[in-house]
Amino acid sequence: IDKVGDPFPEATFQACKNADAVLFSAVGDPKFDNDPTAKVRPEQGLLAMRKKLGLFANIRPVQTFKCLVHKSPLRAELVENADFICIRELTGGMYFGEKYQDNDKAYDTNMYTRPEIERILKVAFEYAMKRRKHLTVVDKANVLASSRLWRQIAQEMAPQYPEVTTDYMFVDNAAMKMLQDPCFFDVMVTENTFGDILTDEGSVISGSMGLLPSASTGESTPVFEPIHGSWPQAKGLNIANPLAQILSVAMLFEYFDLKEEGTLIREAVDASLDE
Template sequence: MAYKIAVLPGDGIGPEIVAQAKKVCDAITKKFGHEFEYTEALVGATAIDQVGDPYPADTHELCMNSDAVLFGAIGHPKFDNDPSAKVRPEQGLLRMRKTLGLYANLRPVNTFKSLIHKSPLKTELVDGADFMCIRELTGGIYFGRPQGRSEDGQTAYDSCVYTAEEIERIIRLGFEYAGKRRKKLTIVDKANVLATSRLWREIGQKVAPDYPDIEVEYMFVDNAAMQIITWPKRFDVMVTENMFGDILTDEASVISGSMGMLPSASIGVHTSVFEPIHGSYPQAAGKNIANPCATVLSAAMMFEYAFGMMKEGALIREAVDQSLEAGVVTEDIADGKKAYSTSEVGDWLAEYIEKA
């Protein structure tokens, strides 16, 4: 039986990086004899331009009927530079997360030996850093209502809203992942100021006794922001709310050396979505220079998390490691040496996998 993969390239560099991830998936297909059926659909600014909706009903239906979604990125400067635009690409992403029930975004943060020197942090600080950040994805201030402006336009407001149920399911996920790793969970909040954070902490304390082998600590987000860059090796699994997770994971990307290297998986009620953490990098769109590794590594997470294919995921990771060792890299990590194009890196990875 063929696994069904919905492919949503999106905007900017999205189509170029997703094409490389597909090459890698095809190589895995050849190597392991799996069958995958890909169907492309519109999302983001491209979807607004073509059908007036950043997450069209057809796209949603396809996602619901697929075994996994491989996602590129959304976003276009014409919307970024027009705050008054009523229909926006980001609405498509948020609606996709909400309607697929993707309440958890898993972002592994680790180092690549040959990229450690690229990190602005000292080598001894980042070498060996390896943690999983679990970001709540469908609640909090990005979705809370009311949100808007006063009638005179001089006051604006957002609401941060969390239910106990939303918090408990993600905190339990955090404990479960910690159980599969080094058995340490850090729950990040701002419980000294925010009511929602106090509920997070209360629920953390309520469920912790169910996981007696996990060491749990509670940390204020400002402290966590500092510890990520001063002592990243102290973390194993970190779980936090939507906006804190959004900010902390971008900060954590400096540990790996480039935004172009970090994958993620969004999991929840319906089909899981696998996507790089970076955006549509519009300056690079169509130039064949963007780093495809974050998307390729997202495909590795897809094999592992959606299909339980651990060997396949591991081989993709090995291919990426080897491409870094061999210097077959895009300009963001080439360090003044020869830079390969997006498609050349994709070809190299696919060939490595086929020959492995």
């Protein structure tokens, strides 16, 4: 932004589009967070990258590391076997809908189309098929029209995956269930805004946002990144935690079916934590 006035200039987009994958670090700057009048923000670059690359599916594994179970704010017996995936729709909903703001009124539009919902649900069902065959669709169908369409389409698609147990949960209930019984979940899928909140909540199960990687996939170049934001205060202090970034590389290798390389990285991380 400081150099060219744009958090995601065209040259960066072209470089991303022409790559096999993007390894992303973190975005954010307190000077923008504390300025509500700022028209250009770092996070706009991340949203633009997702939109232009067609990255509609954000895949976030949530798991615990045995040697760090005591770091979780939840009781060890609740979290020690937690292992689930949050799949968040990335390019629709309120973050990309019509917006308006003046001094007296503001609104954001939470709109989804059938194709947007079908494609993310397909990703979720396919992940469930590869795991424990349990999919939880998270919505707010008792209040929101957009959520009712999500649930309707999920119910239409579920018979195509008869081996998968599909259940439905309101987002407020899911937020509680994630803390009360995280081992209940296998694969969770939800819309953009709910997913943004729930995936950060899920990170506390492991004890630190600095441990969890993510992948964003879709129509073009996949992006791999840690789920945490930037932490400028750590600059030069040698205290920043690189493990989520390193595990993002493991996800990158696994995406390209380089499973041995991905496993070696995970084993190295486990060995480092055990020390």
